[in-house]
Structure formats: structure tokens, C-alpha cells
Amino acid sequence: MPRISAPTVAEHRAAQMRVLLDAARSLLAETGRPPTFAALAERAGLARPSLYQYFRSADDLLLAMVEDVFPRWSATVARAMDAAPDDRDRVVAYVRANLELVAQGEHALATALATIGPTNAVMEGSRAMHDELVRPLGDALQALGARDAARSAELVNAVVNSASRMIEFGTPLDDVWSSVEELVAPFLDRLADERGDAQGLR
Structure with a gap:
């Protein structure tokens, strides 16, 4: 089980989702284009495969x-x-x-x-x-x-x-x-x- 940074798995997941959405918002605001998974992973400080735990596509x-x-x-x-x-x-x-x-x-x-x-x-x-x-x-x-x-x-x-x-x-x-x-x-x-x-x- 991956290490979590919140009291529960659910809270950790919600916090990570917030980080990802904020990163995606900033990328969209900067470029006017859909954020790629590679760019989003870099901006959020996560490994790209981790994104598929939150977004299927x-x-x-x-x-x-x-x-x-x-x-x-x-x-x-x-x-x-x-x-x-x-x-x-x-x-x-x-x-x-x-x-x-x-x-x-x-x-x-x-x-x-x-x-x-x-x-x-x-x-x-x-x-x-x-x-x-x-x-x-x-x-x-x-x-x-x-x-x-x-x-x-x-x-x-x-x-x-x-x-x-x-x-x-x-x-x-x-x-x-x-x-x-x-x-x-x-x-x-x-x-x-x-x-x-x-x-x-x-």
C-alpha cells in the first residue's frame, strides 16, 4: 500500500485530487490547451502512472x-x-x-x-x-x-x-x-x- 500523507486513504486521495485539479487549472490558464498527463504529472510532482489512479483518460x-x-x-x-x-x-x-x-x-x-x-x-x-x-x-x-x-x-x-x-x-x-x-x-x-x-x- 503506498504511503499516504493524510489520516485516511480517502482524505489522502481527496487531497491529491485537489493538487491535480489545481495543477490542471494552472496549465490550462497558461496554455489555453488541455493539459497532457506528462505536463500535469510534472506540475503536480507525481509520477505519470499515478495519474491513472485518478483519471482514466x-x-x-x-x-x-x-x-x-x-x-x-x-x-x-x-x-x-x-x-x-x-x-x-x-x-x-x-x-x-x-x-x-x-x-x-x-x-x-x-x-x-x-x-x-x-x-x-x-x-x-x-x-x-x-x-x-x-x-x-x-x-x-x-x-x-x-x-x-x-x-x-x-x-x-x-x-x-x-x-x-x-x-x-x-x-x-x-x-x-x-x-x-x-x-x-x-x-x-x-x-x-x-x-x-x-x-x-x-
Whole structure:
């Protein structure tokens, strides 16, 4: 039995998988191409045959990367929204967290995976991530009193997508964020004011 560096075999395997996925992510970000087993083994500091204990093939590795990238994105945005004090700020947190992830290179990584990964797996992962992201955004907009929360959520996402492209083309995050706030904040403030009026708070 090989020597392990964790209290249990399962914990050791999970830790090694994390090392391999992080190494694969960094290689993909650097090259824009699927990482080869040879390059991955060198980056992770493992013997190449050891990789077959975790991934049966190159497609299996790509599928594992897809399953790792998309949920992590959703979880990061969800944490930001959960930390916001009210529904208005939940929407702001949604937009800001997405743009920060783009600035960190996560969107480019997801795009690269969508280009090179297994088609069905990537499509399913993308759809699942989109649904996970839009659902709490729609809930926050509905709570604010948006007349059509689903449509408003898609429009907010359109702003996020356009802002994301600006960041990827080199515009600093802070500059993009200033423009995004100018567009989104008045809409959210109006919803918050109208909700306050409807509840007799103003």
C-alpha cells in the first residue's frame, strides 16, 4: 500500500485530487490547451502512472475539471450574496462577485473548458451553473418587487456579460465597476423605494 500523507486513504486521495485539479487549472490558464498527463504529472510532482489512479483518460480529466470549475464559481457568488445585508445589496454582490471572478481569470478558464471539454458535459455544466446563478438573483429581484424578476435577472446578466468582456479585453475592474454601478444602482434604488412605498415605510 503506498504511503499516504493524510489520516485516511480517502482524505489522502481527496487531497491529491485537489493538487491535480489545481495543477490542471494552472496549465490550462497558461496554455489555453488541455493539459497532457506528462505536463500535469510534472506540475503536480507525481509520477505519470499515478495519474491513472485518478483519471482514466484525458477526457476523464477534462470532465473532472468541468465539474470542479462551475460549482466553485456558483459557490463563490452564493457566498457573496449571502453576506449582503439586504436584497438590494444581494443583487450588487451578485454582479460584483461575478466580475471579480472574471478579473481573476476564472471566466477565461471556463471559456477554455467550454471550447475543449467534452461537449455534453460542458453544456450540462454551463446550464447548471447558469441556473444556480440566476435563481438567487431572480429571488432577490422578486423580493425587491421587480415586475418580471426572470426577465430582469437576464438583463442584469447581460450587463455582467458585457462588463466581463471589457475586463477580458483589458479594462481595469474598478473602471468597469464604476460604469456598471451607474447602470444598475438606479434600477435597484427605484425598486427598493417602490417597495418601501408599498409597505408604507416611506
